[in-house]
Amino acid sequence: MPSKITGDVVDALQHCRLKAYYQLRGEQGTQSGYEKLLIEQRVNQEPRIIEKIQREYGEAEIATNLKLSAASLSKRASLILGGLLEDDRYAVHFDALRKIDGPSALGAYRYEPVLFCAAPRVRALDRQQLATRAVLLAKIQKTLPNGGTVYLGQNSARTSIRFGSSLTRAENILKEAERLQRAEAPPKLLLNDHCRICLFRDRCRDQAIREDNLSLLRGIGENAIKRYARKDILTLTQLAHTFRPRRCGKRADIPLTRRDHALHALAIRDRTIYVLGAPTIPEARVRIYVDMEGDPEVGFIYLIGLVVCEGERVEHYSFWADDEKGEADMFTRFLDTVAQYDAPRLYSYGNYERTAIARMRRQARRKKPVDAILAALTNVLTIIYPHFYFPTYSNGLKETAGCLGCRWTEPDASGTESVVWRKNWEKTGDASWKVKLIQYNLEDCEAL
Template identity: 30%
Template sequence: MKITSELFHAYLKCPTKCWLRSSDEPGSGNAYADWVKAQNDLYRAAETERLVAMSPSDEVASSPEAERVKSAKWSLATSLAAQAKMEAWDVESELHAVERVPSTRRGKSAQFIPIRFIFTNKLGKDDKLLLAFDAFVLSKSQGREIKTSKIIHGDDHFTLKVKTSAQAGEVRKRLDKIATLLSSPTPPDLVLNRHCAECEFQARCRKIAIEKDDLSLLAGMSAKERERHRSKGIFTVNQLSYTFRPRRPLKRTKHPAKPHHFALQALAIRENTVYIHGTPNIPQCKTQVYLDIEGLPDRDFYYLIGALVVADGQETFHSFWADTMADQTVILAQLAELACGLTDYCVFHFGGYDRMALQKSAALLTGAARSGLESILKCSTNVLSLVRPHVYFPTYSCSLKEIGKRLGCANLKLETTGLQSIIWRTEWESERNADWKAKLVDYNRTDCLALRKLTEFILSNMASANPRKEDGANVKHTKEIQKTHPRWQMFASRDYALDDLGHINKCGYFDYQREKVFVKTHKQFRGISDSRHKGKRHNVRPNKFIDLVLKKCPACMAKKLQPTTARCRYLIDLKFARSGMRRAVTCTSCWSYSCAGCGGTVSAHRNFSTQQVYGHDLMSWCVYLNVVSGMNMLKVKKCLEDFFNLYVPRAQIYRFKTYISVQYDALDCQLLEAMTRSPVIHIDETTVNLRGQSAYVWVVATMDLVHFFYRPSREAHFLTEMLKGFSGVLV
């Protein structure tokens, strides 16, 4: 068995692809995969020629023998084929280039640095692992450790040094898995993933997945969720469709979660019906702008912007094209100018790519163009964020192509994807042929039309809950599922095919009554259960007693007072000492008196409360455990019960933070005042998630002081008032 770099790279993308390549399975071809291979080959040839030109001719070797590498005198070798024999398999790789660095110390061997050429500007984890595989093979073949390697990539010939010795363990784990995979005569379980779009076996795998009705057909379902369904005996999309149950959202939740229900997606496919779940909140304006931006993600270059403007039923398509990177700001300014000429408009886009492009581009512009893009961002709506949780089409994914095809957009072609547009743009840059540009503009316009079709479909169906048929698609609301199958039918009597089955069910129901219902109704068992659920109270003896007495009546000043009743209040606290800490409970009694002079009833303390009070030291200790030690308040509550036999209500222990924060208000002001006198202040913020809502924690720091505080947004206008009087340097 031989594991080559091609098989290793295929395994990083998909185990099934690795097995098929090792079995010499013919692929149906993939335009993007062929284009990537051609680009890598061209880049490798160009970079090899560049490195050879930079090195002395007598120090360059082409395709040297691996057996003579140790005694070689060259400083650069290209196309070095290395192979090594492992325990049960062989590894082989053709290294793009190897740099030989002679040792400066006497008796030390030269160091070899493998080099791999990759044409992309951005690298991923798989690229580094593939380089680590090259270093692993060279290390085993030469019997010496390869510590570092290089990746030369991108248009600017950027060189990235990778510490491949640290990744040798990861490479070895992958090789063990590949060896186990290739030793099996049958392919692994088929799982469709994101790499399928650029794989030559895409048609084969998708055909098999559709025949098996595999769960991986549902795009976006994680491997963990698939395993969870399989553990319950759910292996197909059809089986999953029977598990959906409409749930009512919690009324008290401020920001309820909006997940994508794959069971409802499967139900939509099974019944060939579009389901509306909840109410999509989509804005309505007089003018609608449907935006689609095409770009090259590897270069962060946005070369085509399509804007379909619909006003009073009339549509106008605007296309902005950039020939070079320098023209990118020009087309963005043209888009901003178009937006400035519109009033009462909404911008719709599909996915986060368009919004991200506008956010990055806004930083490149100034003046009116920048404000125009910012106004577009404020009025923009991501239609995908509405479709995914609320609108379920009978499609395997939420892609615009599949949904648009389902809604009757005849011009959409499923095989024409964003990857294909990258190829067209590259061909246009090399040939400057108008046909490639026309294809891209038409592709962009078709996406805008499909987005309009989808948005109008949602607008026309989000208010109504009655079943109907529109554009060939049956539309229903998930509330109708509950009406179709009433819950009372679950408890109705059943008709069994055999009398024995009915008898078995009756006996099973009797056992349930005996084990569950009897325990809840029996007096003795019920008493035990009730005692466990009673609220726990403090059962501690006070360490100190204080009596509040009154010697004379405050009304008539008479001294003849007769004590009548006493009210008690407990102060629960902790006392700290050098040797440890202990519980301290103080009982304060307040007496009420009957005055013989005026006949009135007076109290030793006018506003005496019998409410239980917790001391400052106790609250400080609880907050310290929560903030400094990282314990949540429920664990702190458990510590109080275990260590001091103190039972603090859950709601009360959370109020300790509020009390402590009030105590430190004065210190907070002093801290900020001291910071304003510092010559340098550093400020930063980071995102936090509070009950499903994003907020920000800001930090202000000097050389010896640090101040954290909470803000609901990233807007920094409050710093003007906070740092009033500061005259130093703000970083």
């Protein structure tokens, strides 16, 4: 029997209908380390935000833990800390509500939702979460708020946002939640990027492998899967049978840029690595493999790893920054190390490193060494994507290099898990977390 639609269910719908369906029915999963970190950050942030709000408003202006209704909102509290909107369908918690001027069913005033956010900036998910609360609030005051308030980051900075088209999407999310509440069967399984941190990730992946689900292939989106379904192609094995080698013609010398999903499916079916076309890889006597780790919330790089190959000689470097202030010094040490080598070729896996170097260039005193690195940097993934088809479900470094025999010391090593390790180091100062991060970073370089 489905339960009431909670805030967790509504928020889950931003990622996955199946996740929301499971939560409606009280299914239990296993939280990832990253999800635990987000919950911990929010728990730690909430008292600081409440303290700031209490300084902004007088004690008589604040109401606490109200069950939201026309009667409770008619008491005209300037700010409501902790509200619960509950009816036959919903039981959604509000962090807070703020009274503003404007007509509504309540009178010459109305309320807009307030969100507590541990991140330092408003993300699309936060904006949408706030918009769904605004649509629910309109059920009581009969007027849609045009915006909301978010308290952000360590300093609990207050910012106002306007919803715009987010309200339309919020209304559609709530309609979908009500459909799932009435549904007798679960929605179709579709894996996506959220799966890596979802509490149902193992359950869904096992099901997808049993079904030979097309969404296992990370390059295929939902719209492409629907197009294949209209052709009665429902599994990876069926997709593999559709591959047809291209004929060599007048356009054979044009560089490949697209991914052939049918050939990828064939590689998985045959457990074979296929190479399409004639890939070229820039070479040099000195080859430098670079991998960077950063804080996605704050947006700074705290670790740069290098593996330098010059003939038979192989050298390893790790550059570490304790905080944002140390990033510039770390970057300078990176530049100085690369400058020791004559005309090196650098390699990265993905565009993260190029984006980070380009950002740090803006603060660098010496532009020419940075420009030389950017000119010599090759994103290996841009070569793999159109040419190499591994028997793996994604082109991620862990899967691709793992297919070639690479292994990581930590069994759960991943980019998201490294964020957890970094936060643990910041919180405890325990050197073992730093050691683990440096080891993981260099193993990424070795895999590359």
